[in-house]
Amino acid sequence: MKLKIYTEQILTVLLVVVVLPWMITMLLHSRMSQIYEKIQSETRFISVKSGSETEEISLEEYVLEVTAAELPADTEEEAVKAQMVLVRTNAYRQLLNGKVREKERMSLTEMELTGYGEKFRKAQKATRGQILTYDGEPILASYHKISAGQTRNGSEVFHSDQYPYLSSKACPGDKDAPDYRQSIQIDDSWRDMEIEEKDSAGYVLRLKLGDAEMSGEEFRIKLGLPSAAFRVEKNGGGIFVITSGIGHGLGMSQYTAQQLAKNGTGYQEILAYFFDKTRLEHISDR
Numbered sequence: 001m002k003l004k005i006y007t008e009q010i011l012t013v014l015l016v017v018v019v020l021p022w023m024i025t026m027l028l029h030s031r032m033s034q035i036y037e038k039i040q041s042e043t044r045f046i047s048v049k050s051g052s053e054t055e056e057i058s059l060e061e062y063v064l065e066v067t068a069a070e071l072p073a074d075t076e077e078e079a080v081k082a083q084m085v086l087v088r089t090n091a092y093r094q095l096l097n098g099k100v101r102e103k104e105r106m107s108l109t110e111m112e113l114t115g116y117g118e119k120f121r122k123a124q125k126a127t128r129g130q131i132l133t134y135d136g137e138p139i140l141a142s143y144h145k146i147s148a149g150q151t152r153n154g155s156e157v158f159h160s161d162q163y164p165y166l167s168s169k170a171c172p173g174d175k176d177a178p179d180y181r182q183s184i185q186i187d188d189s190w191r192d193m194e195i196e197e198k199d200s201a202g203y204v205l206r207l208k209l210g211d212a213e214m215s216g217e218e219f220r221i222k223l224g225l226p227s228a229a230f231r232v233e234k235n236g237g238g239i240f241v242i243t244s245g246i247g248h249g250l251g252m253s254q255y256t257a258q259q260l261a262k263n264g265t266g267y268q269e270i271l272a273y274f275f276d277k278t279r280l281e282h283i284s285d286r
Contacts, residue, residue, distance in 0.1 A: 048062065048099065060128060064124045065106050068111050073119075079267070089131040090140075133279050139275060148202045150169060152201045164276065165278050181242065193207055202229045216228035227247065230243040
């Protein structure tokens with residue numbers, strides 16, 4: 001009888017001192033593994049190429065910092081959400097083809113100091129993992145500051161049918177935007193320049209100087225012009241390029257997106273307006 005009691009006491013001690021802690025440890029380990037796997041599945045890291053160096057960064061942090069660098073702090077939240085989806089889509093599209101190219105970013109500290117923090121983090125959380133797709137593939141998620149009054153048709157710009165979702169959209173309010181119209185004096189060496197072709201949105205496709213030809217975008221970049229939607233005026237004082245809008249004119253006009261958001265339009269509707277027959281998908285579902 002005494003032996004039986006002694007044996008039970010020994011087993012109880014073993015259970016309390018050895019077995020029970022081991023079981024708790026295993027349960028905790030299993031739980032922590034599940035949490036870790038969940039974090040891993042929800043957090044995608046990307047390699048951002050900047051010059052000759054490469055930086056590892058969370059995709060969501062990248063989206064937050066790029067968006068904050070491209071939009072004013074007073075941007076409507078729904079317009080911020082639309083922008084974040086496009087930034088994430090482009091980053092994911094590049095990721096599928098290699099490293100993500102560096103874009104201007106605002107650090108998290110700068111974001112707080114300039115008042116971006118709360119609204120931009122809220123928008124990031126609301127759109128986390130969302131990208132825009134066409135036929136199941138991430139789109140070329142183009143955007144620009146101000147259109148020339150309507151956005152451009154991708155088939156005219158690229159001479160290709162690969163971007164059917166980039167169709168021309170009316171943005172009449174863009175003509176009221178600050179800096180919509182700008183006049184820039186250019187070097188006299190361009191005096192004999194001739195505009196040979198424009199697209200349906202008013203952007204120069206081809207121009208000619210002597211025997212040399214170049215695209216409107218090449219000319220815009222070469223001279224640092226705000227837009228390739230321009231006309232040329234020549235007078236005794238020099239040669240002036242009169243531009244309309246800011247940026248390449250493809251995809252979403254950030255100015256119109258802001259006006260739509262002010263009028264109560266949600267980010268899903270904003271994206272649907274600018275990008276035909278596209279779908280919002282989540283990266284984790286791919």
